[in-house]
Amino acid sequence: MDKREKIFEKALELFIAEGYDHTPLSKIANSMNFTKGGLHHYFKSKEDLLFFIHENRLKNDLIPILELSEQISDPEKRIVYFLKNYINKVLTKDASIRVLVHEINRLKPKHQEKIKDCWRRVFDLIHNALLEMEDLDKIKKMNKTFATFSLLGMCNWIFYWFDYSRKDSADELSDTCLDIFLEGIRKV
């Protein structure tokens, strides 16, 4: 982990513990024995820092899962692979996603757009898989946009209620979500 990433991790830890609003840059600097000027060498503002942290987390945690998922040709297996990994390795990893999603509207519009591009890719992955499953006559007639958002809602709500001290339940959780969703859309 380079110095920049160490700052990201420390800042995120403080944001989770004390809230984004209650964590001034000076506190982050102090906790790492930096001067505030020293921190400014790495980014220009707290907004910049929040964006870099968000981008870094997506790049390290979410994008690799997306890339591997996109290579799976069977649409149902694609959904299963993505969901299992998204829940087990991103959503239940730690409480950071709660902070990042919650504070997304603190970002400048151009930064928000970059983050949203990544979430649109997640939406497209699921939505396209549903379109392909429909072509294969595997799912019943339904609004696939609403079905996609339903699945993403099941997942994304996890960070509001999940007990991060009990991470061993992640597997059962992702199995439950997948089972409800896949049986719920299947053509009988």
Added chain:
Amino acid sequence: MDKREKIFEKALELFIAEGYDHTPLSKIANSMNFTKGGLHHYFKSKEDLLFFIHENRLKNDLIPILELSEQISDPEKRIVYFLKNYINKVLTKDASIRVLVHEINRLKPKHQEKIKDCWRRVFDLIHNALLEMEDLDKIKKMNKTFATFSLLGMCNWIFYWFDYSRKDSADELSDTCLDIFLEGIRKV
């Protein structure tokens, strides 16, 4: 609508349009031809105002649906009635729930507890219905806490993506969520 509720509605409108942080009490006062002191007659602080708005919305929109649902003896019909009304009359009514849920951590702990009591009642409604359906051998073996949160996630995520200028799609949306969930949990 009494004067107090008129202030709530106006403040909520400003919170939706400009964000809670960017709406000082003076702006709310100005928009209603009040002095700031005049507003203080109704509540002591912006935090108080946010809490009263939240409590008022729950009392007017959510609690009546909860009360009627709790009287339905058939557990599946209870879920259907609650979900249809929760999605059609609360979640897709306007963007207020987005602001209220998003800003819940601005409330004092004692106020947060009061709001959370209401959401616990929602959780219990669904969870108890699933326990009863299990006793009737209508659903497959599953973690009913996770299933309850999955359904609530499907619903509660709606305010993040729903297009409030296209409210006529609310019925199709609630039907899609219910169909996926009920078919997804059903014993085959």
